[in-house]
Amino acid sequence: MSDDAMEYREPLKVKPVERFSSSQIETVHRASMKLLAETGISCAGRTASEVYRAGGCRVEETKKESRTHWQVYFPTQLVEEILKLVPSRVVLGARDPKNTLLLDASSPSVYFGTGSEANVYLRSQLKKFSAEGGHTIQYPVFTEEPGSIKALCESAHLMQQLDQVDFFIRNVNIRDESVTPENKDVNVFFASLLHTSKHVQGGLTDPEALPAVIRMARLIGGGQEHLPISFIVCPIKSPLSMVADSSEKVISIARQKVPMVISSSPQGGSTAPIQEEGITAQINAEILAGIVLAQLAGPGAPVLYGSVPVRARLDTLHDCYGAPEFVRYAMDCAQMARWYGIPCYSSAGVGDAKRPGMQAMAEKLYSYLGTASAGAQYIHYAFGLLAGTNIFSPLQAVLDNASVRLAKDILRTADFDEEGVDAAVQEIQTAAAGSGMFVRGIRKQLRRNRVSHPYEFVSEDEEDRVFAMAQQKLDSYLAQEAEGLSEAVIRQVRGQIPGLLPIETWKGGSL
Amino acid sequence: MSRKETVRDLEHSIIMGHIDSDDEGYDGMMEGTPGTMELVETALEEGIDPQDILTVFNEAMDQVGVKFESGEYLLPDMLASAECVGEAMEILEPKLAAGSGTGKGKFLIATVKGDLHDIGKNIVITMLKGAGYQVKDLGIDVPADDIVAAVREYQPDYVGLSALLTTTMIEMEHVVKKIREAGFNGVKIFIGGAPTSEEFARKIGADKHCRDAMDTIEKIEETRDVS
Numbered sequence: 245m246s247d248d249a250m251e252y253r254e255p256l257k258v259k260p261v262e263r264f265s266s267s268q269i270e271t272v273h274r275a276s277m278k279l280l281a282e283t284g285i286s287c288a289g290r291t292a293s294e295v296y297r298a299g300g301c302r303v304e305e306t307k308k309e310s311r312t313h314w315q316v317y318f319p320t321q322l323v324e325e326i327l328k329l330v331p332s333r334v335v336l337g338a339r340d341p342k343n344t345l346l347l348d349a350s351s352p353s354v355y356f357g358t359g360s361e362a363n364v365y366l367r368s369q370l371k372k373f374s375a376e377g378g379h380t381i382q383y384p385v386f387t388e389e390p391g392s393i394k395a396l397c398e399s400a401h402l403m404q405q406l407d408q409v410d411f412f413i414r415n416v417n418i419r420d421e422s423v424t425p426e427n428k429d430v431n432v433f434f435a436s437l438l439h440t441s442k443h444v445q446g447g448l449t450d451p452e453a454l455p456a457v458i459r460m461a462r463l464i465g466g467g468q469e470h471l472p473i474s475f476i477v478c479p480i481k482s483p484l485s486m487v488a489d490s491s492e493k494v495i496s497i498a499r500q501k502v503p504m505v506i507s508s509s510p511q512g513g514s515t516a517p518i519q520e521e522g523i524t525a526q527i528n529a530e531i532l533a534g535i536v537l538a539q540l541a542g543p544g545a546p547v548l549y550g551s552v553p554v555r556a557r558l559d560t561l562h563d564c565y566g567a568p569e570f571v572r573y574a575m576d577c578a579q580m581a582r583w584y585g586i587p588c589y590s591s592a593g594v595g596d597a598k599r600p601g602m603q604a605m606a607e608k609l610y611s612y613l614g615t616a617s618a619g620a621q622y623i624h625y626a627f628g629l630l631a632g633t634n635i636f637s638p639l640q641a642v643l644d645n646a647s648v649r650l651a652k653d654i655l656r657t658a659d660f661d662e663e664g665v666d667a668a669v670q671e672i673q674t675a676a677a678g679s680g681m682f683v684r685g686i687r688k689q690l691r692r693n694r695v696s697h698p699y700e701f702v703s704e705d706e707e708d709r710v711f712a713m714a715q716q717k718l719d720s721y722l723a724q725e726a727e728g729l730s731e732a733v734i735r736q737v738r739g740q741i742p743g744l745l746p747i748e749t750w751k752g753g754s755l
Numbered sequence: 756m757s758r759k760e761t762v763r764d765l766e767h768s769i770i771m772g773h774i775d776s777d778d779e780g781y782d783g784m785m786e787g788t789p790g791t792m793e794l795v796e797t798a799l800e801e802g803i804d805p806q807d808i809l810t811v812f813n814e815a816m817d818q819v820g821v822k823f824e825s826g827e828y829l830l831p832d833m834l835a836s837a838e839c840v841g842e843a844m845e846i847l848e849p850k851l852a853a854g855s856g857t858g859k860g861k862f863l864i865a866t867v868k869g870d871l872h873d874i875g876k877n878i879v880i881t882m883l884k885g886a887g888y889q890v891k892d893l894g895i896d897v898p899a900d901d902i903v904a905a906v907r908e909y910q911p912d913y914v915g916l917s918a919l920l921t922t923t924m925i926e927m928e929h930v931v932k933k934i935r936e937a938g939f940n941g942v943k944i945f946i947g948g949a950p951t952s953e954e955f956a957r958k959i960g961a962d963k964h965c966r967d968a969m970d971t972i973e974k975i976e977e978t979r980d981v982s
Contacts, residue, residue, distance in 0.1 A: 681878070
């Protein structure tokens with residue numbers, strides 16, 4: 245089936261907000277080209293340096309603290325020619341074909357999903373607290389536990405059921421004793437694919453695991469044209485350096501033509517300039533260097549422009565996701581990606597709050613609105629993250645699902661034509677001459693999904709019951725049975741893919 | 756079409772809020788099919804007793820009420836059904852035997868002087884008509900003397916007063932006082948509107964405070980049961 249004939253999961257369509265003028269975009273582009281041509285990228289990978297050299301880059305071998313590096317210089321014309329090879333449309337398959345995603349650089353259509361690989365899984369339980377005068381309030385108490393396969397299964401199962409989650413990036417770092425660098429990748433992808441029929445994306449710990457992961461995805465995908473998985477690789481160490489093993493992952497995945505995010509995550513104020521024009525010029529150069537490597541290794545390889553710029557805290561220089569710059573940087577990168585015609589991987593819904601609450605809500609809401617308004621096609625980090633990207637909270641994910649729904653309803657494009665306006669005029673004339681009321685019009689627009697729902701967790705009385713309602717919803721989701729893989733497919737996968745561990749599901753059963 | 760079929764279609768039409776053939780109804784699929792207005796005419800042409808048609812209205816609205824209570828219907832759905840009944844009553848009323856009517860009573864309603872808001876009032880009117888009450892709407896910005904004159908002429912069982920502003924709700928007290936001074940002590944006076952409350956109703960001598968349209972229907976029914 246051609247990509248045009250396929251059905252895709254419905255994205256949020258927006259009219260993009262653009263912070264840069266066209267001349268500002270060109271200025272940033274020229275700055276990035278200047279950095280790539282004059283300063284170049286310090287590459288620690290021999291294989292990558294050879295790919296660059298063979299592709300037409302000037303490569304100089306240098307020694308840094310007794311380690312060999314290759315300084316790679318990118319002629320501007322070469323970069324611009326190679327960028328023409330990059331597909332502007334990337335299809336991300338899914339176990340359930342209805343969850344297939346179409347990322348089209350020319351269309352500001354947005355999908356939201358999970359992200360990070362949090363070390364901490366934050367469980368929650370409602371407790372009743374009393375004060376003098378007989379006042380009581382229900383509030384969650386939290387327990388931290390280390391990430392595990394069981395927690396990853398639970399979160400994948402939850403994400404399967406949250407309607408605003410369009411894709412699943414493995415969001416919990418599996419730290420079970422039986423997990424090794426060699427078997428981690430197959431187990432991460434297997435646990436995820438077992439519990440969600442949405443697109444699954446993850447990194448690769450061991451480049452050697454790539455063939456097994458792809459083979460497993462083909463078995464689970466059941467002969468579909470597009471694999472239900474894709475990869476994230478961050479080959480860049482800002483500023484302007486490339487890591488050896490990640491650069492090799494880029495090459496291997498590009499040669500397989502499996503979709504891949506090529507990301508960079510500089511920190512404004514510590515590993516990049518804090519001002520937006522500076523960090524954008526730098527991250528743009530870094531991402532393009534990675535994309536050039538992918539295209540030289542596998543011309544036409546489907547890639548996403550992976551922009552994850554963040555600002556530094558001014559007291560500790562740690563990541564600061566709650567600052568407005570985080571959103572501005574993301575919006576700037578989304579605009580650059582669109583200018584190059586490459587689908588954009590971006591971030592929203594991550595903040596500095598360590599527990600669910602008003603801080604988390606504020607930080608997340610404005611980043612959903614900002615980043616999505618810029619038209620980034622693929623927004624990760626959007627569900628359940630706290631303390632930057634260190635904690636995953638299922639309760640927060642349920643709250644985030646409600647917030648993303650609101651953000652989508654605010655941002656969706658005005659969808660009407662002349663016929664719609666004529667119908668509205670007729671409706672106004674009829675009501676003005678008659679009852680003065682428009683209730684029949686409400687029903688019609690409800691049926692056409694043009695009437696938004698209010699916030700999901702609304703209290704009828706004076707007590708704020710958001711947490712109570714969200715926890716109740718979370719508990720009901722986790723009580724559901726999983727729509728898993730058939731036993732035959734599980735047997736087939738276990739028979740053909742080495743390294744798979746017994747998987748204890750969140751309910752305690754084993755798969 | 757048999758009488759049985761007509762009655763069944765009429766009931767379904769009301770439940771679906773399908774007022775006439777131009778309307779698409781609850782499910783958006785009914786445009787081009789006879790709606791409540793056409794079906795009432797058909798029913799009368801087929802010789803169905805107007806009193807039996809009235810029973811269909813009541814039974815249909817009972818079912819709509821159940822759907823609303825269960826959450827299946829939103830208020831706009833319920834209003835659409837109520838509007839069907841209200842409009843159809845315009846056709847049916849003259850056909851009913853003199854004095855029989857719906858038997859539910861007459862309701863006079865107005866937004867008091869100084870206040871131009873009527874959304875809530877209009878919703879209440881639609882619901883009242885749908886529930887079978889005869890409604891006289893005096894409109895907005897109505898002086899107390901005009902309301903008293905209308906009470907004298909129309910002889911309602913109930914008077915409803917609406918106000919949205921804190922500056923105009925005090926006019927309600929003036930209207931209640933004038934109605935009582937004119938000797939209409941038996942008429943039940945209901946008040947409603949955002950700034951009003953039970954306490955305010957008691958203070959100005961009104962019989963009931965109504966939070967919204969549904970509350971109005973319930974409170975009238977309570978009043979009828981008591982009387």
